[in-house]
Amino acid sequence: MILTRLLRDDRGGQILLGSLLVLALLAPVLNLALPPDHPLHLSTYTLTLLGKYLCYALLAVAVDLVWGYLGILSLGHGAFFALGGYAMGMYLMRQIGDRGVYGNPELPDFMVFLNWSELPWYWWGFDHFGFALLMVGLVPGLLAFVFGWFAFRSRVTGVYLSIITQALTYALMLAFFRNEMGFGGNNGLTDFKDLLGFDLQADSTRVALFLASALALALGYLACRALVLSKLGRVAMAIRDAEERTRFTGYRVDRVMLWLFTFSAVLAGIAGALYVPQVGIINPGEFSPLFSIEIVIWVAVGGRATLYGAVAGALLVNYAKTWFTGALPEVWLYALGALFVVVTLFLPQGIAGLGRGLGTWTRRGRREEARP
């Protein structure tokens, strides 16, 4: 079976998918079946928080795919995440219908507030879930494709690429802050009521969204794993290590970069789309360069070029963030800053590297046997 082939050499992946499965089976039971005063009851708040982490984990996988395996350090992946989120947010906004504060059946509240008389053309179609889903992948994908097509063709790589991806997300942030853009300006999109007719506040909807996030993460992980193991994945790593050599070997380096970058952007968009209904808001803050660079540190902490490491890093750093901002808010930025320095200086392989160091001798033996 494909699954066994993909995970044969991937201890981290096995553990990850195993625990995801356990979590997916257990969480609904603990949340829905147990009464709230039961000691093992999983509160909806915690469940939603977990769902949010899973979305971040998928985003981290997307970043790891291009940074860890292709060597492109994107400081703008938050933009793709946010665009996917906005696409979903627009659908949720249309679902509100006439239940908004102004009760306008056609226009979202903020448009009524701005005295707009009709829906802008780019909002058309977002009342259909299918269309919104399409846009969740298409918009980030298209942006990444166009951006990448220009960038990779002219061989903009390394720090230059990092800087212009940062400029990209910065420009988008400024743009989305503008009211005239028609995406709610400062406040973004919020006050969502329901998704596909299900009340977003209901526990069962929350559980379903959590399960969807877990499934998306699992599928995204497997897809990236398959990609990494394929010949294309090895070409990607070859580009990362010796771009020139790969080019003289006959590979269109720019095309490989373009397609992987686009795929990664689509994954980020999907993560964003799952994130928005769970947190209940999307605003231009998601475009901030700080958020994008934070994603990179999740991956770095977990260990770049190991997909499970990216997941672990995202979960760990975000849990730490939740804990710090609750208990010691002023310490969080110190901790995050120190994390950047410590990881780059002392843990270039991340936690996964630590774990690998311990398990190297067993695995080396096995790989020798496994190869034909």
Add this chain to the structure above:
Amino acid sequence: MKLLDQTRQLLRRDQVFEFLQPEINPDLDISHRTLLYLEGVSVSFDGFKAINDLNLYIDAGELRCIIGPNGAGKTTLMDIITGRTRPDSGSVWFGQVINLLKLSEPEIANAGIGRKFQKPTVFENHSVFDNLELAMAADKRVWPTLLARLTAEQADHIDQVLATVGLLEQRQRPARVLSHGQKQWLEIGMLLVQRPRLLLVDEPVTGMTHQEMDRTAELLTSLAGEHTVVVVEHDMEFVRSIARKVTVLHQGSVLAEGSMEAVQNDPRVIEVYLGEAGSC
């Protein structure tokens, strides 16, 4: 009616559109089966003329050595052939119909020109086997690469080449652990699986022991004939051991061409090159 005439011209069935016609170099002399053809090529960097009105013709199946003092333009010449550097003027043709100046590096590689870098460049984190698998001649576009599966035939071929370059025992080891000489061999192996018609080999014996050098010489001479091999080398002893025809570059143009013996006795060459080389 001019327009009507033009339309008729466009619709003629016995001709293809102009842009569909293969570009053929009218000057290219195929009677000597010329494979690589450089004429009037010049390139300068910030006013420094690295290549100056260079003319070079390589026949199919030939083993050609290119020598010249430092800064003579040897590496730049390789760069021009493989598309890494675009010349300011001149023409470069591969075979009769391929205008190399219009192709990108990967297109040139896929057209059948393989290049070994001066500094051995292999994929350090891939196994030796993977290095060859990636280099192997195949459809190297994105989607076919994504779906590619290694056939038994291809694996055999890779093993064959591994045996040729003497790296069979290292096949699963990462390339980064190889010695300098082994990396040179691996890179030559990567060229071989690419099945190029023309091999450009830049300083292949740096960092090799005498035995390794002998084996390299043997390998390169055995490749000539089926392939065309161009070797750039500093080591005169090595050049003497393989050379049939030698081209001497000096200040970006061809100074002399001929057998090693003839070149060695050319007074101009002695003056500008061998005189200096003697002291090396």
Add this chain to the structure above:
Amino acid sequence: MPLLSRLLLVLLLGCALTITRADEPVPIPSPFEAALPLLLDSKFPVKEQAIEQLAQTGDPRLEELFSALLAGDLYQLKSNASLVMATGQDADLRVMAVPGGEPIAGISAADLKKITLNNRMRGQLKAALARLDLSHADPGRRLTAATSLLNDPGGASRQVLTERLSQETDAKVKETTALVLALMDLQSPDPRARLAALPPLRDSLHPQVRAALTQLLERESDGQVKAAASRVLRHIEGRVHWYGQIETLFFGLSLGSVLVLAAIGLAITFGVMGVINMAHGELMMLGAYTTYVMQQLLPDHIGLSLFLAIPAAFVIAGLVGILIERGVIRFLYGRPLETLLATFGISLILQQLVRSIFSPLNRAVETPAWMAGSWQVNEVLSLTLNRLVILGFCLLVFALLYLILNRTRLGLQVRAVSQNRAMARAMGVRSQWVDAMTFGLGAGIAGVAGVALSQLTNVGPNLGQSYIIDSFMVVVFGGVGNLWGTLVAGLGLGVANKLLEPWAGAVLAKILVLVFIILFIQKRPKGLFPQKGRAAT
């Protein structure tokens, strides 16, 4: 005493009025002195006549008299019905005889009766005073008077003005007077007079002239005048537009100078050393806070503290920079992406540090008086001084840096290391020391840039963050490792931003510039002025 003073007064009055002595010439009272007693009359028409007569005398004492009259400082002394001027109150009451100005002692407020005025007289007095100012000895006063007439051309008669114009020597006053006359002629019922009034207006940028012309165009019936007037108005508006462009250019250069200041330190660390320093913005922030602290230490010497802040900021930011280089960056040479992440972490720590020490709120940094205000070039163009100073400061810093890199031993070593590290080391350059010094230099300049920024924007923990992307754009746009490129790119981007602003709005202009750079980099990855060379194999 009262007797004595009264005696004195009588004597004085006698002098002032008509006391004839047989042997003296000029026995007749001057018209000025003759008209004065009329002011004491109780009837307003008589007083009006007196003012009229007085004004026509052109006597040098008129100004003082009229000003006093207008201010209500002229009184009649009840005791002998003589004219006096009195200022101050109660104990400070000072009374002087008019004319003459001899002090009269021993008079209390009760002894005085005010010379009353009506509105008509006030108008008369003001106009007379304006006319007087027009012929004042001080050209500055004349100019003020003429300029005030521009706004209120009815304040003087045409005749007076023509007369003044013929006598005037100061070019500027002459010009303004002619302008007033021309504006008056625009109201003339005679079309020829209106037509003749137009040419002198051509070169004026005064808003009143534009308003008058616009009004004229609305009511003018004569076609010839109308055409000429609209030509003149177009000409003037063209010039106003032109000055508007200059102002935009200035704003652009000013923004550009800030960008250059922010980017130039980065150009060194990024261009020369290949190090991405994401904490560069925070080093600027440190410089700005240094200025703040300096002002807290020297609250009474704002200007001095600013000057002292420049070296202080250079040293503090430079030391922090060296610390960053020695502590973190030197372990990451050759791994630019990791350097980027590590320095970003440092930037977070520095930001939070400042928040902990100075609070997250913005701090106010004062601007010294000589930097406040603006330089009024003409009626439509004024340049703010602080921006002008910072533009100059930016060029100065650039020149200094250029000299350091091209004329000093450190500069030579820096360039050597940046071109070929191994070779430089072989030649005996201590590359580690050079790295630390270069980074310190770049960081120090960031600190100095922070001092300049403190004069333009709020000093707060996010100060650096808002500039880092812009400054990277400048460096990348200009071409890495090229100081001139940084200068041209910074100023160019600043101007482009300001040129776009009028029709795109500030935010959209910024977005457009960013998008432009993103596209530009993809077209020319090495920037405006790339470093050329043979690609190394």
